Amino acid sequence: MKNYCSFLLFLSLWACKDVAYLTPEQVKIPSSYTEDAPLIAQDSLTPSDSTILDSYRFFFKDSLLVALIDTALAQNQDISIALARLEQTRAGITLTNGIRLPDAGVIFNNGVRKFGAYTVDGVGNYDTQFSPNLSDLQQIPNLVPEFYVGIYSSWEIDLWGKLKQQKKAALQRYLSSEEAKNMILSGVVSELSHAYFTLVTLDRELQIIRQHIALQESSLAMVEAQLLSGHTTALAIQLLSAQLLNAKHLLIEVEQQILERENTINRLLGRYPTPIRRTDAAIDHTATAALSSGVPATLLQRRPDIRSAEHSLLASNADLKSARAAFYPTLLLTGTMGLQSFRASVFFDLPASLAFNVLGGLTQPLLNRRQLKAQLMEQNGRQKEAYIVYEKTILNAFSEVYQLLQLQENLQKMTALKEEEVRNLTASVNSAKDLFFSGRCTYLEINTAQAKLLETQIELNNLWQRIQLNQINLYKAIGGAWY
Numbered sequence: 001m002k003n004y005c006s007f008l009l010f011l012s013l014w015a016c017k018d019v020a021y022l023t024p025e026q027v028k029i030p031s032s033y034t035e036d037a038p039l040i041a042q043d044s045l046t047p048s049d050s051t052i053l054d055s056y057r058f059f060f061k062d063s064l065l066v067a068l069i070d071t072a073l074a075q076n077q078d079i080s081i082a083l084a085r086l087e088q089t090r091a092g093i094t095l096t097n098g099i100r101l102p103d104a105g106v107i108f109n110n111g112v113r114k115f116g117a118y119t120v121d122g123v124g125n126y127d128t129q130f131s132p133n134l135s136d137l138q139q140i141p142n143l144v145p146e147f148y149v150g151i152y153s154s155w156e157i158d159l160w161g162k163l164k165q166q167k168k169a170a171l172q173r174y175l176s177s178e179e180a181k182n183m184i185l186s187g188v189v190s191e192l193s194h195a196y197f198t199l200v201t202l203d204r205e206l207q208i209i210r211q212h213i214a215l216q217e218s219s220l221a222m223v224e225a226q227l228l229s230g231h232t233t234a235l236a237i238q239l240l241s242a243q244l245l246n247a248k249h250l251l252i253e254v255e256q257q258i259l260e261r262e263n264t265i266n267r268l269l270g271r272y273p274t275p276i277r278r279t280d281a282a283i284d285h286t287a288t289a290a291l292s293s294g295v296p297a298t299l300l301q302r303r304p305d306i307r308s309a310e311h312s313l314l315a316s317n318a319d320l321k322s323a324r325a326a327f328y329p330t331l332l333l334t335g336t337m338g339l340q341s342f343r344a345s346v347f348f349d350l351p352a353s354l355a356f357n358v359l360g361g362l363t364q365p366l367l368n369r370r371q372l373k374a375q376l377m378e379q380n381g382r383q384k385e386a387y388i389v390y391e392k393t394i395l396n397a398f399s400e401v402y403q404l405l406q407l408q409e410n411l412q413k414m415t416a417l418k419e420e421e422v423r424n425l426t427a428s429v430n431s432a433k434d435l436f437f438s439g440r441c442t443y444l445e446i447n448t449a450q451a452k453l454l455e456t457q458i459e460l461n462n463l464w465q466r467i468q469l470n471q472i473n474l475y476k477a478i479g480g481a482w483y
Contacts (some may be wrong), residue, residue, distance in 0.1 A: 019324055019380055021317055024310045027393060029301075052289050053302070053480045056189060059289050062279050066195050068269065075270035076188050082181040089177040092170040100163045102155035107338060109148040114371045140342065147347050150338015150355070156332065162325035165318040172315035179308035186304060186476055192268045193472050197287065199261045200278055201465035202254055209251045212454045215429070216244045219446055222433070239447055247454070278296040288471040302479025303397055311389040314381040316407055323379040326372050329364040397477065405473040405474050411467050425453040 054060045060066050073079060094473035125140040158164055179280060220240045262276045279287075301307070337356035341347045365372055429449045435441035 019320065019376065021320065022313065022383055023241065023317065024313055024390060026132050027387075027394060028392050029175060053478065055477075055481050056475075059475055059480060060193070061289060062196075062287055062288070064277050064279055065193060068196065068265065068276075069192060072188055072192050072268050073185065076268060077270055078184055078188055081182075082184040086174075086177050086181050089174045093174050096163075096167040096170040100158050100165055102333075104151060104153040107148065107150050107152055108334070109146060111146045113144045113146060115144070145342050145344070146340075147344060148338055148340045148355075149341070150336055150340070152334075153335045154332065154334040157331040159331055160325040160328040162322050163327075165322035165325065169315045169318035169322065171309045172318060176308045176311035176315060179304040179311060182304035183308065188268060190472055192265060192475050195264045195268065196276075196278065196471055197465055197472075198469040199258060199265065199276065200287075202258045202261060203278070203463055204461050205466075206251065206254050207260070208454070208457045208461060209247055209254060212450065212457075213244065213247050213251065216240065217246060219433070219450065220244060222436070223446075226436075236442075238446075239444070243447060243451065287468050288475070303477070303483075304479070306390075306393050306397055306479075309386070309393040313383070313386040313390045316379065316386040320376070320379040320383045323372070323376045326366070326375070327369070327389065329362050332361050332363065334359045334361075384386055401474070401477045404470060404477055407470050408467075408474065411463060411470060415460070415463045418456065418463055422453070422456050422460055425449065425456050429453055 028181075056069060057066055116123060117123075117126070125144065128138070128140045156163065190249075220237070223236045223240055229233065263273055265276050266273050307363055315335070335356065335358040337354075339353045340355040341349075341353045347353055429446070432441055432446045432449045436446055
């Protein structure tokens with residue numbers, strides 16, 4: 001018997017000798033985003049930065065936006081779907097919670113049997129009628145009733161940790177689904193905040209265009225006065241009027257964009273079209289809390305996509321261990337106990353009606369080893385895939401944060417230059433008017449200065465928007481909490 005068990009164990013070990021386990025610790029995470037010019041230090045975040053990352057309530061300074069986010073988290077359909085899927089995954093944990101415990105149940109049997117006269121059972125039952133050792137109650141009738149009430153139990157002893165790994169895999173899948181839900185939360189809130197700041201930007205653009213229309217109307221009235229005095233021509237009136245019409249056309253186009261953006265926000269809020277309350281359309285840089293330029297690489301592990309990939313890798317690792325343990329012998333204990341009788345009158349006659357059986361078995365798969373090998377190969381491939389996905393997710397996260405940090409710095413420089421350009425163009429418009437009255441410049445110079453000022457103001461407005469959206473993207477990229 002000892003030699004037989006040793007042989008079975010040898011077969012099990014030989015069948016899966018080439019399996020290698022992959023873990024998240026084997027993925028090398030760099031301490032900085034670039035090797036030649038590190039942008040991050042492990043202690044670069046201040047305590048206030050850490051607080052900002054704990055909740056979007058600390059990150060966004062706009063209370064109206066925070067209220068919209070609260071509504072979206074409660075009513076958004078995509079989030080509700082994610083929560084429903086999470087409940088489905090939780091069923092896997094419920095299923096495996098008692099997988100290592102004995103299974104037990106109750107049996108109720110009631111029936112009747114008749115054996116053929118020329119069968120072993122039939123002849124034996126008939127012969128009991130003539131046995132002097134049996135009482136009348138023990139003699140078996142021609143039609144044999146069957147009464148049985150009892151309990152049964154079966155227990156697979158987890159000698160090699162197969163059931164334990166199955167339970168661990170179910171838990172890791174649930175945790176991965178939890179992080180997938182957080183990814184959806186992050187996506188919804190990020191999209192909502194993008195739409196909100198785009199809406200504020202459009203409001204500001206609308207205000208700029210209206211100011212420009214008023215400026216053009218003033219210039220047109222000035223040129224019309226010059227036309228009456230004979231100091232200019234009708235061509236100037238025509239060009240300035242065309243520019244004014246173009247500005248009014250642009251105004252209507254922006255109003256349509258505002259309507260579409262409000263509709264997007266309402267969809268994310270899970271409600272029908274409703275006016276969106278928002279902050280005053282003034283350009284400033286206090287809409288979001290500023291994140292410090294240095295971001296520790298370890299913070300990337302807060303990202304739900306990285307944590308989801310990590311849990312998926314751990315689940316596939318546990319599945320592989322379970323598939324390997326399937327090659328080992330299985331110890332199964334079974335048993336039943338209850339009251340059994342073919343006469344109802346003696347069913348409760350104890351201990352005569354008591355019946356039980358206990359069986360312990362050690363089984364080793366031999367003929368279906370090809371199926372077990374296929375399952376092992378499949379799980380091994382899935383583990384390798386999960387490892388590569390985890391590695392790729394980290395690489396993408398580093399690339400994303402590096403790009404956003406660089407963009408943040410460049411946007412600040414671009415904004416400073418554009419603000420200076422707006423100041424110069426505003427002065428040029430005023431100068432052009434003065435020079436026009438003194439006859440030292442033409443209406444074309446006024447027209448050009450005003451058109452360039454409008455273009456530059458809109459560009460500056462768009463830069464403010466890009467700064468806010470980049471801050472949101474950076475907050476999301478380094479694992480800021482949206483819940």
